[in-house]
Structures are given as C-alpha cells and as structure tokens.
Amino acid sequence: MLAADLNCVTSSASMADLAPLRTTRNLVDLAQDLEGITLVWDDGRVSRFTAAWLRDNCACPQCRHPQALERTYMFIDHATPTILAAAIGPGEVVDITFAAGSESHSSRFTKGWLREYGCCEDALREREFTQRLWGSDIASRLTTVSYADYMHTSDGVRAWIDAIQTDGVALLKGVPAQPGQLLEVGRRIGPIRATNFGDHYDVVSMPNPNASAYTAMGLELHTDLANWRSPPDVQLLCCLKSTVTGGESVFADGFMVAEELRIADPETHGLLSTHALDFRFHDDSCDIRARAPTIELDRAGRHLQVRFNNWLRAPMRLPEDVIEPMYQALATFWRMLRSPRFHLNVRLEPGDLIAYNNHRVLHGRAPFDPRSGERHLQGCYLNLEDLQSRLRLLDRV
Ligand code: OGA
Ligand code: ZN
Ligand code: ZN
Numbered sequence: 001m002l003a004a005d006l007n008c009v010t011s012s013a014s015m016a017d018l019a020p021l022r023t024t025r026n027l028v029d030l031a032q033d034l035e036g037i038t039l040v041w042d043d044g045r046v047s048r049f050t051a052a053w054l055r056d057n058c059a060c061p062q063c064r065h066p067q068a069l070e071r072t073y074m075f076i077d078h079a080t081p082t083i084l085a086a087a088i089g090p091g092e093v094v095d096i097t098f099a100a101g102s103e104s105h106s107s108r109f110t111k112g113w114l115r116e117y118g119c120c121e122d123a124l125r126e127r128e129f130t131q132r133l134w135g136s137d138i139a140s141r142l143t144t145v146s147y148a149d150y151m152h153t154s155d156g157v158r159a160w161i162d163a164i165q166t167d168g169v170a171l172l173k174g175v176p177a178q179p180g181q182l183l184e185v186g187r188r189i190g191p192i193r194a195t196n197f198g199d200h201y202d203v204v205s206m207p208n209p210n211a212s213a214y215t216a217m218g219l220e221l222h223t224d225l226a227n228w229r230s231p232p233d234v235q236l237l238c239c240l241k242s243t244v245t246g247g248e249s250v251f252a253d254g255f256m257v258a259e260e261l262r263i264a265d266p267e268t269h270g271l272l273s274t275h276a277l278d279f280r281f282h283d284d285s286c287d288i289r290a291r292a293p294t295i296e297l298d299r300a301g302r303h304l305q306v307r308f309n310n311w312l313r314a315p316m317r318l319p320e321d322v323i324e325p326m327y328q329a330l331a332t333f334w335r336m337l338r339s340p341r342f343h344l345n346v347r348l349e350p351g352d353l354i355a356y357n358n359h360r361v362l363h364g365r366a367p368f369d370p371r372s373g374e375r376h377l378q379g380c381y382l383n384l385e386d387l388q389s390r391l392r393l394l395d396r397v
Pocket of ligand 3: 213222223224363
C-alpha cells in the first residue's frame with residue numbers, strides 16, 4: 001500500500017526565500033488532477049501548475065540546501081511525479097503530496113510565492129519597472145539626489161536607482177570633490193566593474209592619450225566600451241575640476257531615438273538591428289574586439305542595447321551589398337542623435353556625479369580649451385544586476 005511507503009517531508013512555508021513573497025489576494029479554489037493543480041484567486045486569475053514543475057520547486061530542506069538555499073533536488077534522478085493529494089491549508093498555504101514511482105514527497109507552497117510564479121504570460125511581459133523615454137524635456141525633471149541622502153538613507157539610494165532604471169540617468173550633487181570618491185559612491189551599490197582602463201579612470205587632457213576621452217577634443221554622443229562583448233551597464237562620471245572654457249556634457253536617450261527611428265524609418269532600424277558591426281580598442285597592453293549590432297532588441301522586439309561609438313568602430317565586415325546601406329543607416333541614426341531635441345545638456349561642476357545606463361543613454365562633451373583652466377573628471381562602471389540587487393535588499397522586510 002502506497003501510504004505505508006510514504007517518506008513524507010513537510011517543508012516549512014519559508015520557500016527558502018530570505019524575503020518571503022506576499023500577496024493581498026486570496027485563494028478561492030483548488031482543483032487537482034494527476035498532472036497538476038489549478039488555483040483560482042479572488043480577482044479571477046487562474047493559475048495552472050504542473051506536477052513536475054511544482055515538485056522541482058519544492059523548498060524543503062531535502063530539496064534545497066538549508067543554508068545556501070540553492071536547489072539540491074535533481075529532477076533527472078527521479079521518476080516523473082504526479083499529484084497524489086493537494087489542499088489549501090491554514091494560512092493559505094498549499095500542501096501537496098507527490099507520487100513518483102515508488103517514492104513520495106510532500107511539499108508546502110505559500111500563496112505569495114504561488115501568486116508570484118503562477119503568472120500568465122501577459123504578466124510575465126510586464127517589466128519590473130516602467131521605462132520613461134525622454135528628450136530635452138528631461139532637463140526640468142532630471143532626478144537629482146544629494147550625496148548625503150544617497151550615502152546615508154534608503155530613500156536616497158532608492159531614488160537614484162529608480163531613476164537609472166526608469167530614465168537611465170541620475171545626478172548626484174555634493175559629492176566631495178576628491179580623487180577616488182566616486183568609488184565610494186559605486187561601492188554603496190556593489191563591486192566596481194573594472195575594464196582595461198582599471199577600476200576607475202581619470203578624464204583629463206593628457207600629452208600622450210590612448211583614447212579620445214583623454215584629449216581636449218569634443219566627443220560626439222557615444223556609448224562607452226563598444227568594443228566589449230558586454231559593455232559595462234552603468235557609468236559614473238564625477239567632476240573634480242571644471243574651470244575650463246567649454247567641456248559641457250551632453251546626453252541622449254538612445255532608446256527614444258531608436259524608437260523614433262523605428263516609426264519613421266523601419267527599414268533603417270531593421271538594418272541597424274540586424275547587422276553586426278566590428279569594434280576595437282587597442283593600445284600597448286590590450287587589443288579588445290567585439291562584433292555586435294548598433295541596436296540590439298530582445299525577443300519581444302524591445303530595445304535592449306544601443307552601441308554607438310565612431311572612434312572604436314573597426315572596418316565593417318559585411319556583405320558588399322550591405323555596406324553602402326549600412327553607412328546610410330548609420331548616418332540617419334547619427335543625424336537624429338545630433339538633433340538638440342534629444343539632448344540633455346549639463347555643465348558638470350565639482351561635486352556633481354552623473355550616472356547613466358551605458359546600454360541606453362549616450363554621452364558626449366563639447367571641446368574645451370585646456371589653457372583656459374582645469375578639467376578633471378573620474379569615471380567608473382557598475383553592473384545593473386548590482387543596482388537591481390541593492391533595490392531588492394532595500395525592499396526586504
Ligand atoms: C568618457 C567620456 C566625457 C567627458 O570618459 O568616456 O566620454 O565629459 N568623457 O569628458
Ligand atoms: Zn522537498
Ligand atoms: Zn565616454
């Protein structure tokens with residue numbers, strides 16, 4: 001008799017999650033069959049879960065490492081499970097007993113967890129945040145956070161991360177204008193993403209520059225490190241000195257420009273998102289190359305990344321009949337980027353630190369006269385995962 005063989009383990013209701021998922025919705029019905037369960041919620045949502053999926057996600061200490069909280073259950077080593085029993089228990093947990101060959105196993109799922117993961121595909125498509133595309137209008141609503149709030153309050157750092165997620169750009173004011181201070185700002189989020197330029201770099205006009213940024217030239221709108229397979233996500237630029245004539249910063253929302261291009265000229269947008277270009281940076285110590293399209297889309301066709309950097313662009317390796325159309329397409333995109341209606345113009349003063357999503361927001365600067373005074377910025381990069389992680393930690397209750 002099967003019941004005699006039951007080796008039941010009732011898991012705790014923690015779901016092996018340091019921040020338990022909660023929902024204000026209630027369960028009104030549960031129907032079971034061998035292959036799975038169907039839950040009905042009080043707002044009418046119906047969530048179907050298959051037996052194999054549920055079994056795979058059991059969070060009991062047998063199936064998840066009790067400290068690491070990572071999955072130790074390996075479905076490949078077990079027979080395909082079926083549902084033996086399922087019921088809504090007190091506190092609106094769902095208790096399930098599975099049968100798999102001669103084995104059985106009991107699992108407990110909380111309703112908050114089931115609500116989170118039992119989403120229909122439409123809910124999956126919702127972003128965790130809403131992107132706000134912008135043009136020059138952002139100047140009047142650019143998120144500005146004081147250094148003190150950012151470093152010492154949850155609300156400050158949350159506002160800054162929110163702005164990077166939604167607008168792709170945020171300004172910090174009042175950062176002590178000391179070398180290396182931007183690293184303290186970065187470390188409030190997570191580890192600094194190092195590159196061939198080190199963990200941070202000084203943007204000054206220098207006698208033997210190995211990059212255009214280290215001259216007094218104007219820099220057209222660009223994304224940094226386009227020659228990397230995965231360019232850094234978030235760039236921090238901190239101003240230490242700014243007494244020169246010129247050198248003002250300019251930013252543009254690449255997703256806004258690409259969205260307008262998609263509507264105005266879908267063929268050009270298609271060319272820029274289909275064909276990869278080559279990028280390269282090399283100096284005495286490195287030679288780093290990548291090949292990727294100017295506009296990268298996700299599987300749903302949404303903008304994922306813009307990669308635009310004229311001085312890192314290497315010779316195109318494209319079919320001959322694509323070369324001329326590609327030059328035309330790049331020129332069209334570039335002309336749009338030059339349009340002031342997309343520009344956020346900022347003159348960075350000592351103590352200002354601007355941060356932006358380098359996959360979305362392009363940056364540039366006006367030329368400056370190095371004899372007219374001093375200009376000194378420092379830059380470094382962060383991973384977007386670390387920003388998102390910091391936000392989740394702030395939300396942990
Ligand atoms: C850079 C850069 C802009 C500036 O360092 O990547 O683009 O304002 N600098 O100097
Ligand atoms: Zn288990
Ligand atoms: Zn740059």
